[in-house]
Amino acid sequence: MEKEKSPVRAGFCLTGSFCTFKNAVDAMARLKNNGCDILPIMSYNAASTDTRFGDAESHIRRIEAICGRPVIRTIEQAEPIGPKNMTDIMIVAPCTGNTMAKLANSITDTPAVMAVKSHLRTGKPVVIACATNDGLAGSFKNIGKLMNYRNYYFVPFRQDDFVKKPSSLVADLSLLEQTVQAALSGRQLQPVLL
Ligand SMILES: Cc1cc2nc3c(=O)[nH]c(=O)nc-3n(C[C@H](O)[C@H](O)[C@H](O)COP(=O)(O)O)c2cc1C
Secondary structure, three states: OEEOOEEOEEEEEEOOOHHHHHHHHHHHHHHHHOOOEEEEEEOHHHHHOOEOOEOHHHHHHHHHHHHOOOOEOOHHHHHHHOOOOOOOEEEEEEEOHHHHHHHHOOOOOOHHHHHHHHHHOOOOOEEEEEEEOOOOOOOHHHHHHHHHOOOEEEOOEEEOOOOOOOOOEEEOHHHHHHHHHHHHOOOOOOOOEO
């Protein structure tokens, strides 16, 4: 993927939706294979929590192998992203309900939200791939807020299990690259509701 003949520089924040990590990291690998230069960032929880979906160090090792650089894991490391013009687009995939709430309310207390805030100071696009069991409940207002903010774009999402988890929403990460391409042109990929 290229923008004006140079590779797209994508920040890629992972937050603590551990069951969607594999899909997110696979999507990251596809972006890299298609020519994106990827700057990986993890929230504190994403970088430190071992779960039944894998231990934190193994996730970090795989991400660093794909991106060829260390994962940004502190607010201090994420802060220069905007001032040093390090990214053309910032992806948050997966994006938890917790991180969406922070982004919607300007709370900046993890490396992931710091990366978004720092990137946004230059007015460039942010892509959100939501994954949260309360998407149609407590997080719905935050999704609505973010959709109304300038520079925010959403990876199309759906209810992933309307019988057992009627409020749960999850982005379709197979559409990440198309969403990024559209966002770089200032367009929301449609349909956003799958
Ligand atoms: C195994 C496991 C799976 C989780 N899955 C999700 C999820 O899919 N979506 C979500 O919003 N939170 C999920 N959480 C909760 C978040 O990890 C938690 O809210 C955390 O504070 C998020 O922090 P972060 O947004 O800074 O990464 C999960 C937690 C655990 C332990």
